[in-house]
Amino acid sequence: MDLPIPNAPAAPPAEAGTLILAVPKGRILSELGPVLAGAGIVPAPDCMDEDSRRLRFETNHPGLDMVRVRPFDVATFVAHGAAQIGVCGADVLMEFDYDQIYAPLDLGIARCRVSVAEPAALAGTDDPSRWSRVTVATKYPNITRRHFAARGVQAEIVSLSGAMELAPALGLSRLIVDLVATGSTLKANGLVEREVIAHVTSRLIVNRTALKTRPEQIGAWIARFRAALASLPGGGRGAGA
Amino acid sequence: MTDDAPNPALLPAGLMDLLPPEAEREAALVEAMMEVFAGHGYERVKPPLLEFEDSLLAGSGAAVAEQTFRLMDPVSQRMMGLRADMTPQVARIAATRLGLEARPLRLCYAGQVLRVRGTQLAPERQLPQAGVELIGGEEPEADSEVALVAVEALERVGVTGPSLDVTLPTMALALLDAAGVAPGLRQRLARALDRKDAAAVAALAAEAEALAALPALLEAAGPAEGALAALAAAELPPPARAIADNAAAVIAAIRARAPALRITLDPVEFRGFRYHVGVAFTLYGPGGSGELARGGRYMSLNDEPATGMTLYPDAVLRAAPVAPPRPRLFLPRGADPAAARALRAQGFATVAALAEADTPERLRCTHILRDGRPVPLTREG
Numbered sequence: 139m140d141l142p143i144p145n146a147p148a149a150p151p152a153e154a155g156t157l158i159l160a161v162p163k164g165r166i167l168s169e170l171g172p173v174l175a176g177a178g179i180v181p182a183p184d185c186m187d188e189d190s191r192r193l194r195f196e197t198n199h200p201g202l203d204m205v206r207v208r209p210f211d212v213a214t215f216v217a218h219g220a221a222q223i224g225v226c227g228a229d230v231l232m233e234f235d236y237d238q239i240y241a242p243l244d245l246g247i248a249r250c251r252v253s254v255a256e257p258a259a260l261a262g263t264d265d266p267s268r269w270s271r272v273t274v275a276t277k278y279p280n281i282t283r284r285h286f287a288a289r290g291v292q293a294e295i296v297s298l299s300g301a302m303e304l305a306p307a308l309g310l311s312r313l314i315v316d317l318v319a320t321g322s323t324l325k326a327n328g329l330v331e332r333e334v335i336a337h338v339t340s341r342l343i344v345n346r347t348a349l350k351t352r353p354e355q356i357g358a359w360i361a362r363f364r365a366a367l368a369s370l371p372g373g374g375r376g377a378g379a
Numbered sequence: 380m381t382d383d384a385p386n387p388a389l390l391p392a393g394l395m396d397l398l399p400p401e402a403e404r405e406a407a408l409v410e411a412m413m414e415v416f417a418g419h420g421y422e423r424v425k426p427p428l429l430e431f432e433d434s435l436l437a438g439s440g441a442a443v444a445e446q447t448f449r450l451m452d453p454v455s456q457r458m459m460g461l462r463a464d465m466t467p468q469v470a471r472i473a474a475t476r477l478g479l480e481a482r483p484l485r486l487c488y489a490g491q492v493l494r495v496r497g498t499q500l501a502p503e504r505q506l507p508q509a510g511v512e513l514i515g516g517e518e519p520e521a522d523s524e525v526a527l528v529a530v531e532a533l534e535r536v537g538v539t540g541p542s543l544d545v546t547l548p549t550m551a552l553a554l555l556d557a558a559g560v561a562p563g564l565r566q567r568l569a570r571a572l573d574r575k576d577a578a579a580v581a582a583l584a585a586e587a588e589a590l591a592a593l594p595a596l597l598e599a600a601g602p603a604e605g606a607l608a609a610l611a612a613a614e615l616p617p618p619a620r621a622i623a624d625n626a627a628a629v630i631a632a633i634r635a636r637a638p639a640l641r642i643t644l645d646p647v648e649f650r651g652f653r654y655h656v657g658v659a660f661t662l663y664g665p666g667g668s669g670e671l672a673r674g675g676r677y678m679s680l681n682d683e684p685a686t687g688m689t690l691y692p693d694a695v696l697r698a699a700p701v702a703p704p705r706p707r708l709f710l711p712r713g714a715d716p717a718a719a720r721a722l723r724a725q726g727f728a729t730v731a732a733l734a735e736a737d738t739p740e741r742l743r744c745t746h747i748l749r750d751g752r753p754v755p756l757t758r759e760g
Contacts, residue, residue: 217499218500219667219669237498237650237651238500240574240575241574241575241576242576242577243577243578244578344575347663347667347669349575349600350542350544350661351542351544351663353600353601353602354601354602357600357601360577364578
């Protein structure tokens with residue numbers, strides 16, 4: 139029949155019973171605290187401590203462990219089935235577009251946007267409809283390419299994993315595409331937001347194979363997170379700024 | 380300049396050598412599965428690796444068009460494609476050379492397919508396939524048969540306790556069609572359904588009365604009995620009701636013959652099935668071993684109803700228990716050929732010494748022939 143959707147490599151048998159929840163370090167993790175509490179998940183105390191050297195943490199549920207990884211890696215862990223559940227920003231899902239991931243729940247936390255920004259000095263000085271190509275510094279090469287391709291423009295990507303805001307001033311690129319929460323980093327570096335590509339919140343994600351083969355367990359966790367959101371002030375959808 | 384010569388071991392991305400003992404294991408596994416297919420009356424066909432792209436990409440082949448390697452045939456000056464999927468080839472054979480055979484026609488096949496790019500998760504660009512196609516049978520029993528033949532093939536190679544996921548790729552579309560929703564809403568709903576975003580589906584479905592059943596159907600995904608009950612209780616427009624009734628009949632037919640098989644049903648999933656028209660199947664291996672087979676009902680060429688299953692021997696190999704390797708019997712120089720022949724018939728691989736320097740250890744032998752009998756060699760240290 140048609141091509142296989144790729145298989146996750148076999149999990150070691152000892153792990154077969156324990157579910158792994160992958161959460162991102164940093165900003166999302168701190169906003170995630172109330173949601174986890176609402177879902178009745180109490181991780182080991184050092185889990186929320188960014189200085190802890192441990193990466194894997196037990197929770198108050200014997201069948202559920204948490205791992206703390208970089209935001210982009212949450213999607214990779216879940217897509218490969220190394221973690222069955224995860225929390226990651228919609229920006230990461232847009233960038234990778236893994237077909238092994240379902241995103242059943244919008245947690246409404248860590249609100250921000252993926253935007254195009256340019257030096258304030260250049261804003262309004264040229265007509266983008268005349269562009270045939272443009273250099274863009276970003277950690278989102280796929281989102282960027284897609285966005286500009288839809289406008290008939292080739293995006294030449296300068297791939298950076300941080301400090302994108304420096305790129306235009308130092309001549310690395312004309313534009314940047316980055317995550318913008320308040321816009322203060324842009325402002326501090328003489329950039330202005332030119333266009334919003336997408337508004338982003340964090341999602342609860344689950345591995346496809348896990349949902350198919352363990353629907354009762356995974357479904358129960360999704361339901362707990364959903365109930366937790368409903369009980370948070372603003373239904374969890376107003377949190378974060 | 381430092382122009383390092385390329386390492387001769389390097390292969391193009393996504394291609395690999397299968398070495399001993401995996402190469403033999405995979406071949407034996409494919410043959411064992413083919414034996415199961417043949418035992419159920421599926422006759423083997425062997426389509427070519429290459430064919431003209433217009434026939435290769437017709438019908439269900441369109442789904443893999445962008446994954447197909449193409450090259451120009453210098454003889455006919457026409458474009459050819461290297462198969463990325465064998466099902467369209469079997470459909471072509473059934474519609475043309477075997478078009479006059481009585482239906483239903485049961486065919487099976489095994490071979491390698493190539494695809495232009497692997498994915499980040501499965502980078503392989505060459506994959507083995509082994510499968511069955513049942514062309515010209517419309518009954519739920521036909522779908523049940525191909526699913527169970529695949530389950531039996533897995534059992535034969537030692538993969539027990541698989542989980543069969545049944546999806547209805549046309550159900551969501553039938554519901555959206557019946558509701559006559561605006562294109563914008565339809566797109567947003569399809570997206571929310573694809574992600575299984577229950578909150579978004581509920582919010583969007585509230586905008587059209589005919590979609591009232593959608594949130595419940597999304598929620599129903601899980602063990603087949605519960606999902607079927609939810610389908611039976613839902614208020615569905617006639618086309619969707621027909622799909623639901625067919626699913627119930629297929630699952631009942633499977634249940635009747637395999638009461639212990641774990642079956643899940645996801646009524647509104649359509650991800651990954653691009654040419655299926657009725658039930659679609661995915662077989663998941665035990666534990667976390669992932670997808671081992673896919674299949675389901677489709678329209679073959681000439682609008683003939685057909686159903687089939689494709690197993691992925693590479694994935695099955697990872698899920699299957701490792702059989703003990705064939706014992707290797709060292710034949711000293713001048714050993715009795717008749718004794719060696721008899722022992723080969725018992726399952727020994729006989730490895731003949733050709734020179735004095737050949738020792739059982741160097742040739743990785745487990746046994747040695749002494750006085751016409753195999754004597755196990757004990758590993759020292």
